[in-house]
Amino acid sequence: MTEVDLVIVGAGPAGMSAAVTAAEIGLSVLLLDEQPAAGGQIYRNVAKADETRGDILGKDYTYGLELVTAMRSASITHVTDATVWKIGEDGTVAYSVNGKASLVQGRKVILATGALERPVPIPGWTLPGVMTAGAAQILLKQSGLVAERAVICGSGPLIYLIAQQMIRAGKPPLAIIETQTKSDLLNAMRHLPHALRGWRYLMKGAKLLSEIKRAGVMRVTGAENLEIEGDTEVRAIAFTHRGQTTRIQCNLVLLHQGVVPNTQATRSLRLEHAWSSAQRCFHPITNEWGLSSLETVYVAGDGAGIGGAKAAEQAGAISALHVAFALGFITKADRDKRAAPILRLQSAELALRPFLDRAYPPSDQVLKPADDTVICRCEEVTAGDIRAYARLGCTGPNQAKAFGRSGMGPCQGRYCGLTVTELLSQETGTTPDAVGSYHIRPPLKPITLGELATLEQTLTDETKGLI
Amino acid sequence: MEADYAIIGGSIVGLSIAWGLLKRGRRVLVLDGDDGSFRASRGNFGLVWVQGKGLKQPAYARWTQKSAAAWADFSAELGESTGYNLALQQAGGYDFYFDEESLEQRVAEFETLKKELGGDYPFEVLRHNELKREEPNIGPRVAGAILHHQDGHLNPLRLLKSLADDVRRMGGTVKCGVPVKRISKRDLFEIEAEDGTIYAAPKFVLSAGLGAMDLGPQLGFSAPIRPQRGQVLITEKLPKMMNRPSGIIRQVDEGSVQIGDSKEEVGLDDRVTLETASAIAARAVAVYPDLAKAKLVRSWGALRIMSPDGFPIYQESSTTPGAFLVTCHSGITLAAAHARYLPAWLDGSDQAPNLEVFSEQRFAIS
Amino acid sequence: MNNASPFHNISPSDDLVTVTFDGIEYILPDGANLAASLLEAGLRYFRNTPVSGAPRGPFCMMGACYDCLVEIDGETRQACMTEVTSGLKIERAHRDKGLEND
Numbered sequence: 001m002t003e004v005d006l007v008i009v010g011a012g013p014a015g016m017s018a019a020v021t022a023a024e025i026g027l028s029v030l031l032l033d034e035q036p037a038a039g040g041q042i043y044r045n046v047a048k049a050d051e052t053r054g055d056i057l058g059k060d061y062t063y064g065l066e067l068v069t070a071m072r073s074a075s076i077t078h079v080t081d082a083t084v085w086k087i088g089e090d091g092t093v094a095y096s097v098n099g100k101a102s103l104v105q106g107r108k109v110i111l112a113t114g115a116l117e118r119p120v121p122i123p124g125w126t127l128p129g130v131m132t133a134g135a136a137q138i139l140l141k142q143s144g145l146v147a148e149r150a151v152i153c154g155s156g157p158l159i160y161l162i163a164q165q166m167i168r169a170g171k172p173p174l175a176i177i178e179t180q181t182k183s184d185l186l187n188a189m190r191h192l193p194h195a196l197r198g199w200r201y202l203m204k205g206a207k208l209l210s211e212i213k214r215a216g217v218m219r220v221t222g223a224e225n226l227e228i229e230g231d232t233e234v235r236a237i238a239f240t241h242r243g244q245t246t247r248i249q250c251n252l253v254l255l256h257q258g259v260v261p262n263t264q265a266t267r268s269l270r271l272e273h274a275w276s277s278a279q280r281c282f283h284p285i286t287n288e289w290g291l292s293s294l295e296t297v298y299v300a301g302d303g304a305g306i307g308g309a310k311a312a313e314q315a316g317a318i319s320a321l322h323v324a325f326a327l328g329f330i331t332k333a334d335r336d337k338r339a340a341p342i343l344r345l346q347s348a349e350l351a352l353r354p355f356l357d358r359a360y361p362p363s364d365q366v367l368k369p370a371d372d373t374v375i376c377r378c379e380e381v382t383a384g385d386i387r388a389y390a391r392l393g394c395t396g397p398n399q400a401k402a403f404g405r406s407g408m409g410p411c412q413g414r415y416c417g418l419t420v421t422e423l424l425s426q427e428t429g430t431t432p433d434a435v436g437s438y439h440i441r442p443p444l445k446p447i448t449l450g451e452l453a454t455l456e457q458t459l460t461d462e463t464k465g466l467i
Numbered sequence: 468m469e470a471d472y473a474i475i476g477g478s479i480v481g482l483s484i485a486w487g488l489l490k491r492g493r494r495v496l497v498l499d500g501d502d503g504s505f506r507a508s509r510g511n512f513g514l515v516w517v518q519g520k521g522l523k524q525p526a527y528a529r530w531t532q533k534s535a536a537a538w539a540d541f542s543a544e545l546g547e548s549t550g551y552n553l554a555l556q557q558a559g560g561y562d563f564y565f566d567e568e569s570l571e572q573r574v575a576e577f578e579t580l581k582k583e584l585g586g587d588y589p590f591e592v593l594r595h596n597e598l599k600r601e602e603p604n605i606g607p608r609v610a611g612a613i614l615h616h617q618d619g620h621l622n623p624l625r626l627l628k629s630l631a632d633d634v635r636r637m638g639g640t641v642k643c644g645v646p647v648k649r650i651s652k653r654d655l656f657e658i659e660a661e662d663g664t665i666y667a668a669p670k671f672v673l674s675a676g677l678g679a680m681d682l683g684p685q686l687g688f689s690a691p692i693r694p695q696r697g698q699v700l701i702t703e704k705l706p707k708m709m710n711r712p713s714g715i716i717r718q719v720d721e722g723s724v725q726i727g728d729s730k731e732e733v734g735l736d737d738r739v740t741l742e743t744a745s746a747i748a749a750r751a752v753a754v755y756p757d758l759a760k761a762k763l764v765r766s767w768g769a770l771r772i773m774s775p776d777g778f779p780i781y782q783e784s785s786t787t788p789g790a791f792l793v794t795c796h797s798g799i800t801l802a803a804a805h806a807r808y809l810p811a812w813l814d815g816s817d818q819a820p821n822l823e824v825f826s827e828q829r830f831a832i833s
Numbered sequence: 834m835n836n837a838s839p840f841h842n843i844s845p846s847d848d849l850v851t852v853t854f855d856g857i858e859y860i861l862p863d864g865a866n867l868a869a870s871l872l873e874a875g876l877r878y879f880r881n882t883p884v885s886g887a888p889r890g891p892f893c894m895m896g897a898c899y900d901c902l903v904e905i906d907g908e909t910r911q912a913c914m915t916e917v918t919s920g921l922k923i924e925r926a927h928r929d930k931g932l933e934n935d
Binding site for chain 3: 034036041050052053056116117126127128129130131132134135138139140142143144145146147148149150169170171232233251252262377378379380409410411414415445446448
């Protein structure tokens with residue numbers, strides 16, 4: 001088995017910056033990422049994107065090139081197309097590339113697996129032609145594709161960014177239907193004094209909104225009762241606003257209700273997690289260095305709590321410094337000296353977050369889906385099913401899973417876990433923390449039995465008696 | 468509320484007993500643990516299985532057969548009242564062998580048991596080619612199989628759900644998320660939950676799986692049980708590729724293939740390990756080579772509830788009569804017996820099966 | 834089915850190869866993301882669910898949702914995590930179930 005000082009999972013901003021920081025100090029670093037090139041989702045394909053794409057996506061995207069370039073010059077083993085499917089408490093990581101499984105032993109592991117978009121269970125969200133807003137952005141970054149005749153729905157600043165990029169590409173969205181309300185904005189205002197430290201982002205937001213307005217894109221806030229229509233694919237979206245129903249014919253619907261930490265890997269390690277009522281999601285509990293409840297494992301970036309790309313980059317460096325210290329590469333004084341300016345920047349970076357969380361909350365419709373709405377895409381379980389299981393005594397997601405198969409499909413609960421927790425919390429009158437979440441077990445992503453079986457020969461044959 | 472029986476443990480064993488008691492007109496209160504409790508009912512293999520059980524204890528083989536025989540009727544009744552199809556199939560099951568020698572050895576053991584059971588042990592040996600006719604997807608490395616005609620399988624999660632449903636429908640009270648802290652006996656059995664609530668009933672059944680290790684001694688049971696880990700792999704849903712289940716591989720009615728049967732003595736640890744998972748996968752691929760391309764979607768470790776000899780324990784407390792310990796590692800196979808025959812034993816009825824051989828006394832003697 | 838693509842490519846590639854999807858030939862950019870290329874070619878749905886047979890297409894494009902599963906060489910794979918290569922034979926995953934429900 002290969003042994004390295006540090007295994008990093010995920011080559012987004014947190015993973016790349018952790019890798020560069022650790023490698024520069026002299027640690028041997030193995031960086032595993034499932035995409036063909038470094039960048040994560042935020043800087044996806046940034047090294048290959050041409051000028052046209054760069055212009056449309058803007059400077060916040062092309063900035064990623066600096067990180068990718070820094071990574072190339074450091075001595076890092078970056079394994080691309082690597083699917084990590086099991087992480088051990090002792091730092092062993094099992095992954096597959098092109099159907100071949102391998103094992104690596106890290107003295108420490110940094111999980112930089114980023115975020116997922118919050119599930120958006122509304123009627124019709126499983127139809128072909130309905131995608132996440134993030135998916136539309138990935139299509140643009142990775143493949144130069146711009147959605148035509150699309151409607152963007154939901155809540156969150158990413159909506160404005162993708163709309164602006166579509167406008168710049170000459171394909172403005174047909175409409176932007178937002179679910180947050182004026183009172184959400186008023187609630188957020190009390191965080192404004194603190195948020196002013198993040199004034200650059202506020203300016204950017206204002207600029208995006210004025211660009212959208214100039215382009216003449218229809219924009220509604222406080223929309224309710226969203227319903228995507230179509231038989232085998234999207235035909236239209238309907239919603240109500242101030243009691244009036246509007247229906248827009250379209251090709252694509254892009255959904256967004258904010259992003260949440262991807263906790264599959266951290267849950268599989270049974271790390272301690274907590275519920276964030278501000279962001280309505282679970283996150284692993286980490287200290288200021290990103291160290292989890294397990295001394296081998298760090299969590300850096302959005303996977304530890306949503307903070308955005310820059311904060312993730314800073315978190316990656318901070319975790320790497322702690323790893324270098326823990327493994328005896330640098331002294332405590334050195335660690336603290338290097339970390340101090342990064343921590344200062346990070347605190348400014350996170351200043352806007354409480355304002356954003358308040359201004360763009362997930363809508364009631366997705367937190368309390370109607371009974372007939374599918375909430376588990378894989379097994380096609382509805383919100384009503386989950387409520388019925390609660391009446392049959394399911395107090396938590398794992399009993400509900402046993403009763404109705406939600407979370408048992410190939411996505412392994414990524415797009416229903418939070419919804420099930422919210423629903424059971426509402427039904428049982430207990431907190432999401434008390435309700436808990438699905439048990440996540442390997443494989444973190446489906447692998448073939450053949451791949452798993454071939455590992456058998458390379459492992460110590462402790463179960464020989466079985467065969 | 469008034470109850471004749473309080474049952475601790477609201478998974479398959481506890482609910483099967485509750486269901487049977489309700490059918491006898493008893494009032495029951497079931498107290499169930501929380502979402503994180505170790506639950507064999509969520510992690511089991513879904514087999515209604517006779518072959519290989521009780522090789523050294525024909526009474527256990529008979530008890531298992533009695534349950535297997537009661538299953539069709541039990542399943543139909545449950546299905547009728549709840550509308551759930553348990554997907555029970557009792558068309559026989561296999562035990563696969565990669566070499567003739569171990570197959571022959573097993574056949575000899577089966578012949579001995581068959582004699583002790585008066586010939587009621589319908590099994591046959593299928594050599595590779597015969598097996599291939601029954602299961603066209605079988606791999607070349609499989610030398611043969613024992614096909615036992617009393618074996619079968621079902622959908623265990625639907626069984627759990629339908630029992631939970633029907634027990635409530637019949638008026639049983641089920642309290643979930645109520646881990647029990649203490650049990651004592653005054654006039655009634657008093658059960659103190661972790662939140663301080665006291666529940667009381669004149670009779671009491673402890674069917675809390677591994678929970679009995681702590682709770683049993685409070686009522687004078689020795690409860691000599693231990694966890695034994697089994698790891699299970701589940702594939703994506705596949706087109707039908709198997710006609711009958713085996714003890715290690717089966718295709719569930721929804722299409723997934725379930726693979727398992729490791730036995731590990733690791734205490735209260737239900738994690739999965741790479742070594743065992745890959746060994747299980749390698750064996751499955753040797754039996755059904757097409758599985759090599761199937762995607763593994765989930766895996767889990769579940770803890771069996773094992774007594775020292777592997778047989779169930781049915782014991783009334785000698786120090787506090789009216790308290791019963793029921794524990795076994797084959798809660799699915801025995802669910803029909805627990806629903807149909809065990810309640811009479813709990814009630815002390817004349818029709819009660821003789822379960823003396825399953826008392827805790829058997830461990831005290833040696 | 835609407836075969837007009839709901840996507841516009843701002844920087845199309847000239848390096849094209851042929852693949853088949855359910856036996857029909859498609860000319861796609863070599864080395865490109867398979868899910869994106871099929872969407873661009875006008876394909877809307879990639880699979881049927883094994884539960885109800887409902888049609889599904891790419892949803893997250895980042896390997897998390899498994900709604901873009903297709904079958905290649907007898908193995909189900911995520912189209913959004915697969916690169917286009919010449920001669921790829923792609924089938925709709927769980928097509929049989931879908932037909933059964935039609």
